[in-house]
Amino acid sequence: MDKFTTLTGIAAPMPLVNIDTDMIIPKQFLKTIKRSGLGKNLFDEMRYNSDGSEIADFILNQPAYRDAEILVAGDNFGCGSSREHAPWALLDFGIRCVVSTSFADIFYNNCFKNGILPVVLPQEAVDALMEDARKGANARMTVDLESQTVTTSDGQAFGFDIDPFKKHCLLNGLDDIGLTLEKSASIDAYEKTAAQSRPWV
Amino acid sequence: MSGPKTLYDKIWDAHVVHEDADGTCLLYIDRHLVHEVTSPQAFEGLRMTGRNVRAPEKTIAVPDHNVPTTLDREKGIENEESRIQVEALDKNARDFGINYYPVNDVRQGIVHIVGPEQGWTLPGMTVVCGDSHTATHGAFGALAHGIGTSEVEHVLATQTLIQKKSKNMKVEITGKLRPGVTAKDITLSVIGATGTAGGTGYVIEYCGEAIRDLSMEGRMTVCNMAIEGGARAGLIAPDEKTFEYVMGRPHAPKGAQWEAALAWWKTLFTDEGAHFDKVVTIRGEDIAPVVTWGTSPEDVLPITGTVPAAESFTGGKVGAAQRSLDYMGLTPGMKLTDIKIDTVFIGSCTNGRIEDLRAAAAILKGKKVKDGMRAMVVPGSGLVRAQAEEEGLAQIFIDAGFEWRLAGCSMCLAMNPDQLSPGERCAATSNRNFEGRQGRGGRTHLMSPAMAAAAAVTGHLTDVREMM
Structure with a gap:
């Protein structure tokens, strides 16, 4: 997993609430047995006509936002299916950070496994960032994980909260499984005790 | 933690392997259900790192998302990508020695229906699957939730998950349902009332007379859609209906182990006075189709x-x-x-x-x-x-x-x-x-x-x- 430290880039505004993982990556693209290559199908049904041509007014098809690295989105982003294909598709497109007032639980966790930073901010802050994102490609937003701030193109900074363990893993690009395997002795001990207390499991 | 506990608190506490100072826990997973869509990259990850499945006997796989449902299924899957995914699951189940119900097995079906049906899902367990509707298993008083593919790989390799505890939410449906009103109407009405983000950050315990009156099938319908309400999981305390449903199923405990299990399962309820961070109450008689x-x-x-x-x-x-x-x-x-x-x-x-x-x-x-x-x-x-x-x-x-x-x-x-x-x-x-x-x-x-x-x-x- 790639580290996430700071990012300065174009932010695309997607004010729609309840953007679900079926929208982010429709099911016909879940048939892959790989993690890569999903970026071209990110938001597929919102982004392309059924003949495969681009829908011109979709935000990521507009010239200013084709290289967006940040999304500023409406409430409850990533709701629905647990598919990790959603963060895989975002990452493959080039999105490394999503800002919203709230995220669905599974999507939120999936982001951290893939080097994507989901930032939760209050409505007023998201509104301000949405306005900034609407300015287009010349307005670059900066996300700094170490200082836990998102800064607009005109220097207005918003601080956000994040779980310290998740922050640590993202800043250092750490592999969860490796960390857990360091605790193998604890798992062995738990299994030994559980074999006595709950032998039917 | 002392004092009165919720059902969620009790199941959580029984599964903590390790707790860091900041409250991050390593939680033991009793059952890991696997299907063909969200698992291939996880098994591939194991192969690439030379890791194994830690507890294949607690891992159950069944293909369900891609399988044809027409009566000519034995002809095979026409779509190449779908076929490759199901074949990958066949191979992964075989290579790693996990429990498996292939497409042509009469017990094959949707993973969340097969788990309870075969007695894999039991009260007080932690159950995960790379599928958001894992919440279904909460109907048994099991802490059950969906995970992404990276976490599927984590559970395969370690039989644990790194978790922070959610908050407790109570959804009480009081009184009786009117004729024509079902479990589906309950669960949709709750989401209508609380919104799709209403449960975000919480584990919901459903309770009240209308919930108690539901069959196990109905309770599974209610818990199934806890995820649509944004909750990590939905739970219903096990009772005689639960025990009766579970008893005699292929992977349910038998004999002395059944008695031991039953004794523990009967302690799985929310204590009087336990704290809920959020409470929603809906009158059963107010719910319409x-x-x-x-x-x-x-x-x-x-x-x-x-x-x-x-x-x-x-x-x-x-x-x-x-x-x-x-x-x-x-x-x-x-x-x-x-x-x-x-x-x-x-x-x-x-x-x-x-x-x-x-x-x-x-x-x-x-x-x-x-x-x-x-x-x-x-x-x-x-x-x-x-x-x-x-x-x-x-x-x-x-x-x-x-x-x-x-x-x-x-x-x-x-x-x-x-x-x-x-x-x-x-x-x-x-x-x-x-x-x-x-x-x-x-x-x-x-x-x-x-x-x-x-x-x-x-x-x-x-x-x-x-x-x-």
Whole structure:
């Protein structure tokens, strides 16, 4: 997993609430047995006509936002299916950070496994960032994980909260499984005790 | 933690392997369910790192999302990518020695129906699966939730998950349900009341007389959609109905172990005075048969209602509601019962169990599907299908003009050939009405099996109470 430290880039505004993982990556693209290559199908049904041509007014098809690295989105982003294909598709497109007032639980966790930073901010802050994102490609937003701030193109900074363990893993690009395997002795001990207390499991 | 505990607190505490100073826990996982769509990259990860499956005996795999449900299934899967995914699961199950129900096994079905049916899901367990509807298993008083593929790999390798505890939320449904109102109406009504983010950050415990009165099948329907309400998991305290359902199932404990298990299971309830961070109470008698009108599961209205106007909402929901109305092709003010439908889908992990098929068949007996409509029943497992045939339900569906399919996820998410065409409108017993969910441009109205059966007969959304 790639580290996430700071990012300065174009932010695309997607004010729609309840953007679900079926929208982010429709099911016909879940048939892959790989993690890569999903970026071209990110938001597929919102982004392309059924003949495969681009829908011109979709935000990521507009010239200013084709290289967006940040999304500023409406409430409850990533709701629905647990598919990790959603963060895989975002990452493959080039999105490394999503800002919203709230995220669905599974999507939120999936982001951290893939080097994507989901930032939760209050409505007023998201509104301000949405306005900034609407300015287009010349307005670059900066996300700094170490200082836990998102800064607009005109220097207005918003601080956000994040779980310290998740922050640590993202800043250092750490592999969860490796960390857990360091605790193998604890798992062995738990299994030994559980074999006595709950032998039917 | 001392003092009174919630059911969630008790199950959580029983599974903590290690706790860091900041409250981050390593949680032990008792059952790991696996299907073909969200697991290939996880097994690939194990191979690349030379890791093994830590507890193959606690890992259960079944293909469900991609499998054809037509009767000629033995011909194989036509779509190459779908076939490769199912073949990958075959190989991974074999290579890593995990429990497996292949496509041609009579016990094959939707993973969340097979788990309870085979007795893998037991009270007080932690259950995970790379599938958001893992919440279903909460009906047994098991802490069950969906995970992403990276976490699937983590559980395969370590039999644990790194977790922070959620907050406790209580959803109480008091009193009795009125005739024609089902578990599906409860769960949709709760989401209608709390919104799709209402449960974010919480584990919900469903309780109250109306919940206690539900069968295990009904409780699974309620917990199944906890995820649509944004919750990490839904729980219902186990009781005599739970124990009776579990007893004698292939992987349920037997003999002395059964007695030991039962003794512990009977301690799994929320203590008097335990703290809930959020409480929602709904009177059972206030719940009507409901349908969804929009493209979010929170877009719920009683069937007697009318299509709302976008301006009747506030904030970001105004734009979302307008988008839903446009997508669904609906005009504000029209009666829900005037909405004509093209297709009926009965099935899914929400409503593909025997009780669901009984409820639909009770409405359909001696009636016909309206001319020109497509209607299908997809049982949740091969064993549900067999039981429905034995009870004569299958014949009722066939006589009414329904297609009687083999088990799988089918049109709930349309990864297999069972899909809606653009503009096609479906009365569905599944769990999501998202744009394109059942096929690009397809329009989904969620409802109970009885309501879907009623719609099949009339050709439009229908108040099932008029047919009872």
